[in-house]
Structure formats: structure tokens, C-alpha cells
Amino acid sequence: MADDRKGLGVTPQGEDFSAWYNELVLKAELADRAPVKGAMVIRPYGYGIWELLQAELDRRFKDTGHVNAYFPLLIPMSYLQREAEHIEGFSPELAVVTHAGGEELEEPLVIRPTSETVIGEMYSRWISSWRDLPVLINQWANVVRWELWPRLFLRTTEFLWQEGHTAHADADDAMAETLRMLGVYAEIARDVAAIPVVTGEKTAGERFAGAVATFSIEAMMRDGRALQSGTSHYMGTNFAEAFDITYQDDQSTLRHCHTTSWGMSTRMIGAVIMAHGDDRGLVLPPRLAPYQVVIVPIGRDADAAHAAEKLAAEARHFGVRVHVDTRDATPGFKFNDWELKGVPFRVELGPRDLAAGTAVVVARISDQGKETVPLGGLAAALPGRLDGYHGALLARAEEFMAQRRSKVDEWDAFVTRVADGWADALHCGQPDCEDDIKAETGATPRCIPSAGEPETGTCIRCHRPSAYGRRVVFARAY
Numbered sequence: 001m002a003d004d005r006k007g008l009g010v011t012p013q014g015e016d017f018s019a020w021y022n023e024l025v026l027k028a029e030l031a032d033r034a035p036v037k038g039a040m041v042i043r044p045y046g047y048g049i050w051e052l053l054q055a056e057l058d059r060r061f062k063d064t065g066h067v068n069a070y071f072p073l074l075i076p077m078s079y080l081q082r083e084a085e086h087i088e089g090f091s092p093e094l095a096v097v098t099h100a101g102g103e104e105l106e107e108p109l110v111i112r113p114t115s116e117t118v119i120g121e122m123y124s125r126w127i128s129s130w131r132d133l134p135v136l137i138n139q140w141a142n143v144v145r146w147e148l149w150p151r152l153f154l155r156t157t158e159f160l161w162q163e164g165h166t167a168h169a170d171a172d173d174a175m176a177e178t179l180r181m182l183g184v185y186a187e188i189a190r191d192v193a194a195i196p197v198v199t200g201e202k203t204a205g206e207r208f209a210g211a212v213a214t215f216s217i218e219a220m221m222r223d224g225r226a227l228q229s230g231t232s233h234y235m236g237t238n239f240a241e242a243f244d245i246t247y248q249d250d251q252s253t254l255r256h257c258h259t260t261s262w263g264m265s266t267r268m269i270g271a272v273i274m275a276h277g278d279d280r281g282l283v284l285p286p287r288l289a290p291y292q293v294v295i296v297p298i299g300r301d302a303d304a305a306h307a308a309e310k311l312a313a314e315a316r317h318f319g320v321r322v323h324v325d326t327r328d329a330t331p332g333f334k335f336n337d338w339e340l341k342g343v344p345f346r347v348e349l350g351p352r353d354l355a356a357g358t359a360v361v362v363a364r365i366s367d368q369g370k371e372t373v374p375l376g377g378l379a380a381a382l383p384g385r386l387d388g389y390h391g392a393l394l395a396r397a398e399e400f401m402a403q404r405r406s407k408v409d410e411w412d413a414f415v416t417r418v419a420d421g422w423a424d425a426l427h428c429g430q431p432d433c434e435d436d437i438k439a440e441t442g443a444t445p446r447c448i449p450s451a452g453e454p455e456t457g458t459c460i461r462c463h464r465p466s467a468y469g470r471r472v473v474f475a476r477a478y
């Protein structure tokens with residue numbers, strides 16, 4: 001068994017968090033490196049997580065009035081140039097097609113880094129009257145942003161995401177949409193991924209290229225760093241002016257639309273890995289676990305295998321995603337493997353258990369324990385156990401965040417806090433001061449929390465008067 005453990009083991013988090021992450025993604029078979037540097041192959045186990053996240057997001061998008069559509073991968077270069085800040089922000093990351101069909105193209109085509117431009121062009125054709133508004137469309141797609149320092153799921157040249165793009169008659173309606181979708185992301189993080197998040201507006205330096213206001217959800221990883229896990233942008237009329245997205249109001253006056261965009265990507269899988277994982281591997285939240293329960297029959301007799309299949313069929317009847325591990329390997333190897341893969345519960349069915357009409361249920365997180373329970377009624381109780389597990393995981397993550405996040409008013413305390421956590425501090429809002437803080441500590445303003453109490457004073461770093469009317473969350477971030 002010692003050799004098995006070695007083969008499945010990962011570097012402890014406390015030793016090297018980054019090595020822990022990289023090894024785990026590969027060993028848990030979530031993803032693999034692709035032939036092209038910076039690209040990623042999402043393996044079935046990782047893609048299973050994405051499919052579950054997709055389904056949860058898609059349902060909520062539709063419940064809030066959105067419909068899906070699909071826009072092209074290739075975008076004329078001139079489209080990106082129409083919005084000055086947009087092209088400036090994205091140009092270093094663009095992959096450009098210059099040749100096709102054996103010839104040099106008259107106009108280069110950009111592989112979409114995001115789709116505001118092509119969707120803006122189409123909206124200008126589709127929208128003409130106030131009666132056409134709002135337009136509430138989401139797209140599921142891949143995008144390409146050239147990445148010099150790739151990390152699987154966190155920063156890859158090509159990644160999967162959804163991008164919502166909406167057009168509205170006025171600022172109020174567009175801002176309400178921006179915040180509504182931010183709320184959907186926060187709900188997904190908390191209720192599906194068991195990750196507590198801080199929601200708020202980004203400072204000017206962290207804003208999306210071309211946006212008037214950018215909002216994000218920020219999650220805390222087990223090393224105390226922040227991971228931006230979803231963003232929602234209010235564009236004002238910037239893209240509407242660049243793409244001539246106009247409508248006639250009910251007085252026949254021609255007006256520009258106010259637009260929004262919002263996205264969540266495969267990066268969220270990185271958040272799940274780093275917000276919950278431990279030295280034994282992944283810890284998956286039940287609602288995103290491809291297998292919520294794995295049954296391991298022990299011993300070679302047919303009874304255990306039969307009992308496992310019967311229990312699995314019953315559990316599926318109750319809506320549980322269950323897998324029976326019939327591989328030709330030792331139980332110890334299987335236990336370690338499913339712990340590495342973060343399955344919430346494993347059920348062991350051994351000869352003695354079967355004779356007694358019981359099973360051993362082991363939870364992946366230790367405070368949920370190991371117990372021997374009667375086989376009858378186990379399947380029906382699994383959904384409740386999974387809900388309880390979700391709650392315990394969320395509570396654990398909330399406690400972790402509470403321990404590592406605090407208000408600080410002195411520079412020394414700030415430096416100590418952001419070394420392994422988050423600091424809520426007053427800040428002047430000046431870019432040069434943000435740069436200085438980053439150079440000194442590696443920390444950046446993550447967001448201005450929506451839930452923050454009104455407060456003013458002097459900047460934590462430069463002592464100029466504070467901006468924003470409340471504290472800003474600073475952290476080192478992925």
C-alpha cells in the first residue's frame with residue numbers, strides 16, 4: 001500500500017502550494033498539457049465538473065430571462081479597433097489569422113478573445129426600436145488569449161466560458177442587469193461550489209477594457225490568495241457608440257443602448273480545486289462532483305459486487321451520481337484514488353458488512369466522519385447526507401476566510417495580513433499608490449466590497465484622503 005500512496009500522493013500544500021496544485025490537476029486526471037504551449041486538454045473527470053457547472057449556470061441564466069445564441073470564432077481585426085480601450089487592453093493577447101485558403105487575407109481575422117465587438121455589430125443590425133429592448137443573450141464558447149505564463153485552468157491560452165451580452169434602453173436597466181448577474185455568480189459560488197465570495201466593484205486599474213464599471217466575485221484559496229471567479233461589466237454607451245447600437249424611443253428620438261457583458265469560465269474549476277483541496281487531494285463540493293458517491297465492493301465474492309450494483313441503482317433512483325469501482329486493484333488503492341479525486345462519500349461493502357446488513361460510509365472531509373450504517377435506507381439518505389456535506393464544506397471555507405481576512409489600519413499590519421490573507425483597508429484610489437502597494441507586497445485591490453460599511457479616513461499606504469467611501473479588499477491574487 002505504501003507504494004500506491006506514493007504514486008497517488010501530492011506535495012503537501014504547506015511545502016509548496018503551487019506544486020501541490022500542478023501535481024493534483026494532473027494526477028486527479030482533471031486536465032493535461034496540450035501540444036501547443038499554454039493550451040489545455042480537459043480530461044473527462046475535469047470536463048464532468050464543467051458540465052455540472054454549465055448546467056447550474058445555464059438554468060439560472062434562463063430563469064433570469066436570457067436565451068443562448070452562437071457567434072463566430074473569427075472576428076475582423078477592424079472590429080476590435082473600433083473601441084479604443086478595448087483594442088489597447090486586448091492587443092498583447094490576440095491570436096491573429098493572416099492566411100487562409102492558401103492565400104494572405106485582405107484583412108486579418110482575430111480569434112475571439114471575447115465577443116463584445118462581433119455581438120455589438122449584430123445588435124446594431126437587430127435593434128431599432130425601444131420595443132426590441134432589452135436583448136438578453138448568452139453564448140457558450142471557447143476564447144483565445146495568448147498566455148505567456150500558463151497554468152492549467154487558471155490561465156490558459158484557450159479556455160471555455162460563457163459570455164452574456166445584453167443591450168438596454170437606459171443606464172438603470174443595464175446596471176440592474178450587471179448586478180443581477182453578479183448575484184447569480186455569487187449564488188453559484190456559494191450554493192453550488194460551496195465557496196463564500198466577496199462581491200464588489202473593481203477599482204479603475206482593474207476594470208475590463210472598455211467598461212464603465214466592472215464587478216467581480218472574489219474567492220479565497222487555501223494559501224490565502226484571491227481568485228477572481230466571475231465578472232460582470234457595465235459598458236455604458238461605449239460599445240453602443242463604437243458599433244452604432246441605437247434605438248428609437250417612444251418619442252421617436254434616436255438613442256444609444258446601454259450594454260453589459262458578464263462571464264464565468266473554466267477558471268472556476270481552479271477555484272474549486274484551491275478553495276477546498278487538501279494534502280490528500282481534491283475535495284469536491286457535491287453539486288459539482290461527477291461522482292458524489294463511489295461504492296467499493298471488498299473481496300472477490302459475487303455477493304459484494306451484486307450488493308454494490310443494487311445499492312448504486314437505488315441511489316441513482318434518488319438522483320445521486322454514483323459509481324461502482326470494480327477495478328482489479330486493492331481496496332487501499334481505490335480508497336486513496338477516490339480521496340485524491342475528491343469524491344464526497346465512499347461506501348465500503350465488505351463480507352462482514354454484508355453479513356450484518358450494513359455498509360461503511362466514509363466522508364472525504366474528516367469532520368464528517370466514518371460510520372457503519374444499515375444498508376436498508378442508505379440510498380434514500382444519501383441526498384440528505386450530500387446536502388449536509390455541502391453545508392459543512394461551505395462552513396469550513398467561511399471559517400477559513402474569517403481567520404485570514406481582517407480590517408487593518410497600519411501599514412505593518414497590512415504587510416503581514418496580505419502575506420497569507422486579505423486586508424480590508426482604506427485607500428486613496430490613486431493608481432500610483434496601487435502600483436506602490438503591489439511593488440511592496442504583491443497585493444492588488446481585489447474589489448470594493450458591496451457589503452462594506454460607509455467609512456472614510458486616510459490611505460493605508462500614502463495617508464492621502466481615502467476614496468470610494470469604504471474599505472477596499474487587498475490580496476495577492478491568481
Ligand SMILES: [Zn+2]
Nearest residue numbers: 428433459462
Ligand atoms: Zn494611497
